[in-house]
Amino acid sequence: MTSKVQWGVLSTAKIGLKAVIPAMQKGERATIAAIASRDGDKARAVAAEYGIPRAYGSYEELLADPAIEAIYNPLPNHLHVPLTIQALEAGKHVLCEKPIALTAAEAETLVEVSKRTGRRVAEAFMVRHHPQWLKARDLVAEGRIGEVRTIHTLFSYYLTDPTNVRNQAEIGGGGLYDIGCYAINTARFLFGAEPERVVGTFDNDPEMRIDRMVSGLAEFPGRRHLAFTCATQLSPSQRVVVLGTKGRIEIEIPFNAPNDRPTRIIVDDGRDLFGSGREAIEIPVTDQYRLQGDAFSAAIRGEGPAPAGLDDAIANMRVIDAFFRSGRSNGWERP
Known part of the structure; x- marks a missing residue:
């Protein structure tokens, strides 16, 4: 098996600290190598607590780290697409928390960037790995x-x-x-x-x-x-x-x-x-977050099937969009 994928985490969000980071640290194919927060002191404190080698006081600093190969993005929903695009442009693969975007149209903007940069994007539906x-x-x-x-x-x-x-x-x-x-x-x-x-x-x-x-x-x-x-x-x-x-x-x-x-x-x-x-x-x-991290890391290395990617994420968003339209129209809507 090849070397572990070097991961960076955008933000000190609770889902990352309580579930994803501890699980991925136990994985066979992933290493949490860096974490970033807009509050540098908080990033350093979390890094010390979790044994993460590097901490950054901005997302841009983390994305500029040449050793980081993949990003976990657990930011608030409105930042999923903008920071995923920044990560892709920086040459990183991205595992983005759900929902991948706020609309299917917004999610579709990721397709061109992913193809152009040659980097993968997956939506973090960990349940599919359990x-x-x-x-x-x-x-x-x-x-x-x-x-x-x-x-x-x-x-x-x-x-x-x-x-x-x-x-x-x-x-x-x-x-x-x-x-x-x-x-x-x-x-x-x-x-x-x-x-x-x-x-x-x-x-x-x-x-x-x-x-x-x-x-x-x-x-x-x-x-x-x-x-x-x-x-x-x-x-x-x-x-x-x-x-x-x-x-x-x-x-x-x-x-x-x-x-x-x-x-x-x-x-x-x-x-x-x-x-x-x-x-x-x-x-x-088992730990579904560990399985998720290992599966995506294996795909990055070409050692396993790719988890559900952007096509699946966009399809899910189209259904969510349709439900919101139904809430406004009080009737049936087609995704």
């Missing part, structure tokens, strides 16, 4: 639960702090961007198709103006459906249920899967409502 999702997709493909007709997804948390970036409408806050995108992405992953039309209903916070609850229906080819609710001011909950003609699959902790204990997929053949035909499939302990 064995529980790969197992669920395999079970669907094998026909274990018959013909899959609908997927029901719930993802919620409670956050009312107006200073949190997730609650700032002007920089891309709100539930659909933050967590509704997972429902869309994983349904596309399991169905292996794109929705033909969507309809959604929005409950917006009257003061922060972000969508605090969205319920949506996406119709896929063959009259297959995704039905979901995402919410930022409800009791924390996550669940995905995949319903077929001969049973169901339930993913108990689908999105924030723990890295310190096994996860479970429940497969039920539907013989009754008491779970008589229920089987629990245990998925060994």
Whole structure:
């Protein structure tokens, strides 16, 4: 195996510090070599705490580091495209947090830059690397639960702090961007198709103006459906249920899967409502962020398949765009 990919991290965002950096530091193919913040003292403090060799007081300094090969971009949503473009122009590959952009049109601007610079861009949907999702997709493909007709997804948390970036409408806050995108992405992953039309209903916070609850229906080819609710001011909950003609699959902790204990997929053949035909499939302990970092690093080295790239990210954004249009039109919209 060739040398590890040298990674730089843009900002000291919580998702990076709590999940991504510690995971990638344990990876086989990635090394976190530098971190940047607009506050140099904060960058240096984080670097010291996490054992990161170099710290920079600006994003530009990090991007100018010739030893850095790839960038992890966990900045607020409105900065995803501008800083990803800067990184690509600096010759770096980019793993960008979801959503890749604020609109599909904005995401499409990355295509030309990626082609011109010869650098990869991937959207950080870590769930696609977790064995529980790969197992669920395999079970669907094998026909274990018959013909899959609908997927029901719930993802919620409670956050009312107006200073949190997730609650700032002007920089891309709100539930659909933050967590509704997972429902869309994983349904596309399991169905292996794109929705033909969507309809959604929005409950917006009257003061922060972000969508605090969205319920949506996406119709896929063959009259297959995704039905979901995402919410930022409800009791924390996550669940995905995949319903077929001969049973169901339930993913108990689908999105924030723990890295310190096994996860479970429940497969039920539907013989009754008491779970008589229920089987629990245990998925060994793993860290989906480590798997994500290693997969993208391997692709950079040409040692593994490329993770879902810009085409997939743009397709997901088109569905998000359609849901926002539906919220305004109160009707069905086509991605």
